[in-house]
Amino acid sequence: MATLARPYELPLNPAARDNPGWWVMVLIIATEAMLFVYLLFSYYYLASMARTPWPPGGPPELGLIIPNTILLLASSGTMWWGESGIRRGAQTRLRLGLLITLVLGIVFLVIQGIEYGRTTLTPHSNAYGSLFFTITGLHGAHVLIGLLLNVVVQVRAWLGHFSAERHLAVTNAAMYWHFVDLVWVAVFFSLYVTPYLR
Amino acid sequence: MATTTAPGPVPLGERLRRTWETAPGLYGVLATVDHKVIGKRYLVTAMIFLLLGGLEAAVMRVQLARADMHVLSPEMYNELFTMHGVTMIFWYAAPILSGFSNYIWPLMLGARDMACPRANALSYWTFLMSGVFLYTSVLVGQMPNGGWFAYAPLSEPAFSPGYHMDFYVIALTFLSVSTTVGAINFIATLFKTRAPGMSVNRLPIFVWGTLTTSFAILFATPALTGACMLLFLDRRFGMHFFDAALGGSPMLWQHLFWSFGHPWVYIVVLPAMGIISDLIPTFARRPLVGYTFVAFATVSTGILGFGVWVHHMFATGLPQTSVSFFSAASMVITIPSAVAVLSWVATMMHGRPVWKTPMLFAAGFVVLFVIGGVSGVATAAVSFDWQLTDTYFVVAHLHYVLIGINVFAVLAGFYYWLPKMTGRLLNETLGKWNFWLMFLGFGVGFFPMHTLGLLGMPRRIYTYHAGLGWGWQNMMITIGAYVFAAGVLLFIANFFWSLVRGEPAGPNPWDAPTLEWATPSPPPPYNFAVIPTVGSRHPLWEDRLGEGTGRSVLDRGPVLDRGRDTFGTSPLDAEPEEILRMPEDTLWPFFLSLAVLVLCYGLLASFGWLSLVGVVALFVCTVGWLWPKPLPVEP
Numbered sequence: 001m002a003t004l005a006r007p008y009e010l011p012l013n014p015a016a017r018d019n020p021g022w023w024v025m026v027l028i029i030a031t032e033a034m035l036f037v038y039l040l041f042s043y044y045y046l047a048s049m050a051r052t053p054w055p056p057g058g059p060p061e062l063g064l065i066i067p068n069t070i071l072l073l074a075s076s077g078t079m080w081w082g083e084s085g086i087r088r089g090a091q092t093r094l095r096l097g098l099l100i101t102l103v104l105g106i107v108f109l110v111i112q113g114i115e116y117g118r119t120t121l122t123p124h125s126n127a128y129g130s131l132f133f134t135i136t137g138l139h140g141a142h143v144l145i146g147l148l149l150n151v152v153v154q155v156r157a158w159l160g161h162f163s164a165e166r167h168l169a170v171t172n173a174a175m176y177w178h179f180v181d182l183v184w185v186a187v188f189f190s191l192y193v194t195p196y197l198r
Numbered sequence: 199m200a201t202t203t204a205p206g207p208v209p210l211g212e213r214l215r216r217t218w219e220t221a222p223g224l225y226g227v228l229a230t231v232d233h234k235v236i237g238k239r240y241l242v243t244a245m246i247f248l249l250l251g252g253l254e255a256a257v258m259r260v261q262l263a264r265a266d267m268h269v270l271s272p273e274m275y276n277e278l279f280t281m282h283g284v285t286m287i288f289w290y291a292a293p294i295l296s297g298f299s300n301y302i303w304p305l306m307l308g309a310r311d312m313a314c315p316r317a318n319a320l321s322y323w324t325f326l327m328s329g330v331f332l333y334t335s336v337l338v339g340q341m342p343n344g345g346w347f348a349y350a351p352l353s354e355p356a357f358s359p360g361y362h363m364d365f366y367v368i369a370l371t372f373l374s375v376s377t378t379v380g381a382i383n384f385i386a387t388l389f390k391t392r393a394p395g396m397s398v399n400r401l402p403i404f405v406w407g408t409l410t411t412s413f414a415i416l417f418a419t420p421a422l423t424g425a426c427m428l429l430f431l432d433r434r435f436g437m438h439f440f441d442a443a444l445g446g447s448p449m450l451w452q453h454l455f456w457s458f459g460h461p462w463v464y465i466v467v468l469p470a471m472g473i474i475s476d477l478i479p480t481f482a483r484r485p486l487v488g489y490t491f492v493a494f495a496t497v498s499t500g501i502l503g504f505g506v507w508v509h510h511m512f513a514t515g516l517p518q519t520s521v522s523f524f525s526a527a528s529m530v531i532t533i534p535s536a537v538a539v540l541s542w543v544a545t546m547m548h549g550r551p552v553w554k555t556p557m558l559f560a561a562g563f564v565v566l567f568v569i570g571g572v573s574g575v576a577t578a579a580v581s582f583d584w585q586l587t588d589t590y591f592v593v594a595h596l597h598y599v600l601i602g603i604n605v606f607a608v609l610a611g612f613y614y615w616l617p618k619m620t621g622r623l624l625n626e627t628l629g630k631w632n633f634w635l636m637f638l639g640f641g642v643g644f645f646p647m648h649t650l651g652l653l654g655m656p657r658r659i660y661t662y663h664a665g666l667g668w669g670w671q672n673m674m675i676t677i678g679a680y681v682f683a684a685g686v687l688l689f690i691a692n693f694f695w696s697l698v699r700g701e702p703a704g705p706n707p708w709d710a711p712t713l714e715w716a717t718p719s720p721p722p723p724y725n726f727a728v729i730p731t732v733g734s735r736h737p738l739w740e741d742r743l744g745e746g747t748g749r750s751v752l753d754r755g756p757v758l759d760r761g762r763d764t765f766g767t768s769p770l771d772a773e774p775e776e777i778l779r780m781p782e783d784t785l786w787p788f789f790l791s792l793a794v795l796v797l798c799y800g801l802l803a804s805f806g807w808l809s810l811v812g813v814v815a816l817f818v819c820t821v822g823w824l825w826p827k828p829l830p831v832e833p
Contacts, residue, residue, distance in 0.1 A: 004394060004731060004774065007756040007765070012777045019766070020313040020778070023386040027416060031378055035420035038457065042428070042439070042450055049447055056445065123437050127445035130437035134428070152821055161826065169826075 059195035075104035231315035237301025251285035275660035283346030305714035308393025323791035328372035350440035381412035395732035407472025410500035418461035456507035470607035482549025495534035528578035555629030559610035566602025591651025622700030636685030643678025711736035
C-alpha cells in the first residue's frame, strides 16, 4: 500500500463507476425493480386465483402497444448512443442522444394516454382493471421520472458540464432509463403477451 | 509505513476540527451531516417512540389486569394495540439499530463519515417526520385500528371508515423512504469508505448484521410499500385489489405483507445479534469463537428469511404441500440461529467473563433468544400452529423475540457504547438493578402469556369474563410489565446521572478490540486524526493475540487534511483507490423531508392542490440537492 505515503496522489472524487453516487443509483434500481416484482406477483396471483376467464374482458389489444414498445426500446438505443458519445468527449452526440430519447419518451407517454382513452376498462371495473392501470400507470410514472432526469442532465449537457472523464450524471440517468425500459419489457410480457398464451 | 504529519502553524487536530465541525446555531441543527449527530438523534428519537409505545402498552395492561374491566372502550383498545405494535415494530425496533449503526459504523470501519452523509441526514429527517405524521392521528382522534398487519378486508373502506387506516398506509410508505435511503447508505458505505486494510474478513459481526439487514430492506420493503399503495388505491380511489367480490383477494394482502413482514423480523434482530457478537468477546476477554461461521450464519439467516413468510398464514386454508414446505423452511432457520448461540456460549465458556452491566444484558439476551427460538419452532410446526394461532402464545413468542433479541441487545449496546458517545461511564449499581428489574419483570410479565395461550386466551380481546379463570395470570403479566417498565425508566435515570456524575470514560474503558475504541470519547467531528491502517480483526488486541500476518497502524499514517476527505476503498480488500471529498452541511435533506410531509398530508386529506405543492417542492429540492457544486480544486 505504497499509496498511503502520498495519499493525495490518488484521484480526488473521480466520477467513475463504483463511486458512491453510482452505487446509490444501482441500489435504487434494485429496490425499485423489486416493487415491480411484487406488483407483477400480485397480477399473476390474482390471475391464477380468478374463477372467471382472465382477463375478464378478453386480452388487451396489441395494435398500438407493439409499436409503442418498439419505440421505447429504440429510446434505450439512442440513450446508449448519446452516452457512448460523451465517453469519447463528443458533446453534440450526447446532446442529440439525450434530445431524441426525450422526444421518444414523451411520444411513448402520449400513446399510452391514447391507449387509456380507447379502452372501456376502468380502474374501478374489477381487480383486473385496478391491476392494469396501477401497473402501467406506475411504469408511466417511472418513465416520467426518467424524463425529468433526462431534462436535468440535458440542461447540464448544453451548459457543457460533462467531459470524457466526468459524466457520472449521464451514466446514472442512462442506467435509470434502461431500467425503465427493461421494466416495460416485463410489464408488456405479463399484461399483453401472457393473455394470448393459452 | 511512511508518515505525512507535517506540523503546520495550526495543530492538526484543530485544523481538522475546523474542517469537519458543524456550524453552531439553528442552521447547524438543521443542516448537519455528521454521522455521530445523526446517530444520536436516531437513538433519542427511537427511544421516545419506545416510551410512547410503552405507554400504550401500560394502559392496555391496566385494562387487562382483571376480568371485565372497563378502563378502555373496545374501540379505544383496538387503536391502542395497533399503535403499540406499529410504533414498536416500525418506529422503534429498526430505527434504534440504525442509530447504533450510524454512530458506530464509520468509527468501527476507520472512516470519517458514511459514504453519503447528506442521504444520511435525509434518512433521519424522513424517519422523524413520518413518526410525526403517524402521531398526528392521535391529535385528530383517528389512530390506526386494524392491528399492525392491517389485514384486508378489515382494513378495506367498507369495514374501516374514517382516516384511521389511511394514516397507517401513508405513514408506513413515508417511513419506507427513510428505511430505504438508510439501507442504500449503509451498503454504499461498506463498499466504499473503510480504512485501508479493513477487508471483508475483518469486519465486526455488527457490520455484517447491518449489511445483511440493509440488503433485506432493499428487497423486502417494496412489498410493504406496494401493499400500502394498493390498499390506499382501494380505500380512496375505489379499486378492488383486496375485494373478493370483483376478482381481488384479501389473501393478496397477506402474501404481500408477510413477504415483507418476515424479512423484517430479521431486519430488527440481525444487527442486534451483531451487537452481542461484538460485545461478548470484549467481556469474555477473548475473540469470538467461530467468527466465519457467525458471519455466514448472519447472511444465511437474512436470505432464508425471504422463504418463510407463509408460516404466518398456516391457518388460512392453503394447500397442504405449500404449508409443509414453508414449515420445513422455517425450521431450517434454527440451524444458523443455533450456530450463533453456540458461538456466544462457547466464547463465554472459553473466556474469563467480566460481569459488567453490558455483559449481563448480553447473557440475558442469549437466554431469551433460546426461549423465543423454541417457541418459534413450536409455531413453525403446522399442527401446533393451528392450535395456537391468534392466541396469547403468539403474543408471548413475538415479545420474546422483539424484546429479548432487540431491546436487551439495545440496552447492552447502550451500556457498552454510551461511554463512547458521552465520554461518561454509567453507574454500575444502577445498571445491575436495571438489568435485574428488566430481566425478572420480563419473565414474570411475558412467560405466563405462553400458558394463557395454551389455555386458549385469544390475542387482541379488550376484556374477558371472570369465569374463564385467566384473571390471576393476567394480573401477574401486568405486574411484570410494570416492573419491566420501571427497569427501562431506571436506564433513562442512569443515563442522565452519567451525564452529570459519571466518571470520565477515557478512550477505551472496556479494553475492547475494535477501532471505535481507538478514538477519544466522545470522538472529535473528524473521528480519526490519521486514517488507521487495519492489519487484523482485533486492531487493539494485537499485542496480546499475535494473530494474523499484518499489524494495524493507528498513530501515524495518512492525515487527509485538505478538506472533508476520507479514503474511497475497494469493496473486498479495502485498498485505497481514491480520495472522497465529503459534502458540506446542507439544508436540502431537511427541506426535502418537509416536502414529503406536505405531500403526505395532501394525500391524507385528499387535497389535490396540497399534494401538488408537495410534489413540486420535492422536485425542486431534489434538483437543488443534486445540482453540482464547483469541482474540488487541487491546491
